[in-house]
Amino acid sequence: MTLIQAGRDDIGDCKGIRFVQSGSxxxxxxxxxxxxxxxxxxxxxxxxxxxxxxxxxxxxxxxxxxxxxxxxxxxxxxxxxxxxxxxxxxxQIMSTREGKLALAWLRYVNNERDPWAFVPIMADMDYTPVQIKAAVANPKLIPQILVDQREELYKKRRRITDLLTSLFQFYSLDNDVTQAIISTMSSVHRGSLLTISDVIRIIENDIENRSTYPVExxxxxxxxxxxxxx
Known part of the structure; x- marks a missing residue:
């Protein structure tokens, strides 16, 4: 074992290294x-x-x-x-839970009957497989909380930054990843004619290609x- 010493003398005894072995x-x-x-x-x-x-x-x-x-x-x-x-x-911010939630909600805002939208949203909210299957068979059984939130987000469909900010507030999510997603999508959407469908494709491609973005x-x-x- 090599003894690792601090390269600075001014920190005194405030130095050390620790190894922990885990089973899995x-x-x-x-x-x-x-x-x-x-x-x-x-x-x-x-x-x-x-x-x-x-x-x-x-x-x-x-x-x-x-x-x-x-x-x-x-x-x-x-x-x-x-x-x-x-x-x-x-x-890979789009592969995180936050990124996948953003994708699902954008799809749901874009098409309220898209099962690839509301199914992952319901699954994340811990709805049972029986409830999810029923909603797929009959979209009228989609939980009202999702319907109400979609209506609020739909009003902001032309303002991606506001839409994503409201979405993450709905989940009480405010961290480095949500900030990176909002910043990235805002820069992509700013000054362009991109639609929600275009943004959805960008996120899907990022997930498929394992694209990475700087997170600070x-x-x-x-x-x-x-x-x-x-």
């Missing part, structure tokens, strides 16, 4: 979140901040993963535990950074 990928996510919470909440760890020392905060922690998929798993787990975290670097911390600088090692 899912266990690794759990262990990572547990380690983050220990670093912050135990108050046993300090960092050197200019002339003084202070307790470790979320913004002092970075998690490095091999693949973007694993980054998303850890980000989602952090979010579930109330830990502020964001993805940094190039991310636009929400909270005091958040855990999650990135790939590449």
């Amino acid at each position: 990928k899912d266990d690794e996510v759990v262990d990572t979140v547990r380690a983050i919470k220990e670093y912050v909440f135990s108050k046993k760890y300090t960092v050197r901040d200019r002339e003084s020392s202070r307790n470790v905060g979320f913004g002092d922690i970075a998690v490095i993963c091999r693949k973007t998929e694993h980054c998303r798993m850890i980000r989602d787990a952090c979010e579930a535990e109330g830990i502020p975290a964001y993805l940094q670097g190039d991310v 911390n636009l929400i909270d600088t005091k958040a855990v950074t999650i990135m790939t090692m590449h």
